[in-house]
Amino acid sequence: MSKVYVLYTGGTIGCTGSPLAPMPGPQFEALVQSMPGLENGTVAGYAGLQYTVAWFEQPLDSSNMTPSDWITIANALVAVYADYDGFVVLHGTDTMAFSAAAMSFLLPGLSKPVVFSGSQIPLEATVNDALPNLTGAIVLAGTTSIPESLLYFDSLLLRGNRSVKVNANQFAAFASPNFPPLGTVGTETTIQSQLVLPAPAWNVSLSNPANLSALSAQLATQAQVMPNFAIITMIFYPGITASLANAMINGSTPSTKGVVIEAFGEGNGPSDPAFLQVLSRANDAGIVLMANTQVLTGTVNIGAYATGLAGVGAISAYDMVPSASLAKLACVTALILPPASIKAAMQTNIAGEITLPSTANA
Numbered sequence: 001m002s003k004v005y006v007l008y009t010g011g012t013i014g015c016t017g018s019p020l021a022p023m024p025g026p027q028f029e030a031l032v033q034s035m036p037g038l039e040n041g042t043v044a045g046y047a048g049l050q051y052t053v054a055w056f057e058q059p060l061d062s063s064n065m066t067p068s069d070w071i072t073i074a075n076a077l078v079a080v081y082a083d084y085d086g087f088v089v090l091h092g093t094d095t096m097a098f099s100a101a102a103m104s105f106l107l108p109g110l111s112k113p114v115v116f117s118g119s120q121i122p123l124e125a126t127v128n129d130a131l132p133n134l135t136g137a138i139v140l141a142g143t144t145s146i147p148e149s150l151l152y153f154d155s156l157l158l159r160g161n162r163s164v165k166v167n168a169n170q171f172a173a174f175a176s177p178n179f180p181p182l183g184t185v186g187t188e189t190t191i192q193s194q195l196v197l198p199a200p201a202w203n204v205s206l207s208n209p210a211n212l213s214a215l216s217a218q219l220a221t222q223a224q225v226m227p228n229f230a231i232i233t234m235i236f237y238p239g240i241t242a243s244l245a246n247a248m249i250n251g252s253t254p255s256t257k258g259v260v261i262e263a264f265g266e267g268n269g270p271s272d273p274a275f276l277q278v279l280s281r282a283n284d285a286g287i288v289l290m291a292n293t294q295v296l297t298g299t300v301n302i303g304a305y306a307t308g309l310a311g312v313g314a315i316s317a318y319d320m321v322p323s324a325s326l327a328k329l330a331c332v333t334a335l336i337l338p339p340a341s342i343k344a345a346m347q348t349n350i351a352g353e354i355t356l357p358s359t360a361n362a
Helices: 025-033 067-079 096-106 130-143 209-228 242-250 273-284 322-333 339-346
Strands: 002-010 049-060 086-090 114-117 149-153 156-159 183-185 189-191 231-235 258-263 288-293
Touching: 002 025, 002 067, 002 130, 025 049, 049 067, 049 130, 067 086, 067 096, 067 209, 067 322, 086 096, 086 130, 096 114, 096 149, 096 322, 114 130, 130 149, 130 183, 209 322, 231 242, 231 322, 242 273, 258 322, 273 288, 288 322, 288 339, 322 339
Parallel strands: 002 049, 002 086, 086 114, 114 149, 231 258, 258 288
Antiparallel strands: 149 156, 156 183, 183 189
């Protein structure tokens, strides 16, 4: 028997009415169990596969999701981790990639699948993408042993921290620009096992009760810090000025702890000395500067141009997508580490989120 825990956090999949708003958890559970093939907590055609639906007391439109809600999701999974073989998190599409990435950093030692999914059209609609996404996510969570935070949408199984929303309207809403899909679902389900992260050793695995207990304590610490979330995103654009950059970095309360820079190309930016001085002073103040590219595919090389960001203390995100960079920086910062340790962690491959130069051709 395989048991899957389905956590409904809100999102379009559970929306109803006009204008659309997430329905309450008990109503959503009843709707799911009325769907063909999902009656009574079972999955037709998959003998022994059972699922349980749980929910946020106040389901959210994902545009209202915050880093504190990431902790809530992580705690919900940790609380039942030993009782289930896989997990599905139903989530709005707008910030799903952020949350899926965050779980890969908040749940170190993950030994079971955590599959994020949702839909572009509500489950209660006659024609929708919700039912195949939901059913596929449950089956993948219950029949594979992929020890990762994943995102399943429109037949593609993606690594969560490599995922990006790329279409606001079509069913094919997500892609993984810098890493291949881990699997596809069609007439056959194909898992690219050579791409899947290895199962964690017992001494670090969450299947080890001691590690699960330690993680609960760590999440409690992070939960105290997350409400003071102080990571900003700075998108470079033609004409961005030193005064605007200064206002973004130094105008927030609480004080900024990190900046996810979405630079031009390989990590290029304005060469205005005043602009660079703003960034340099931020680095000197212990603010971690992550240099991402705003280009959909490719990697950052911040030393490639004379106007590169290396000179102001920024560190390269390489091919990490900006949503993963922000989620990772938030989760690492919440561990209350010194800036040097945060920088080291940000350039460490924790959960398959980044291709470092030494491994790019491995």
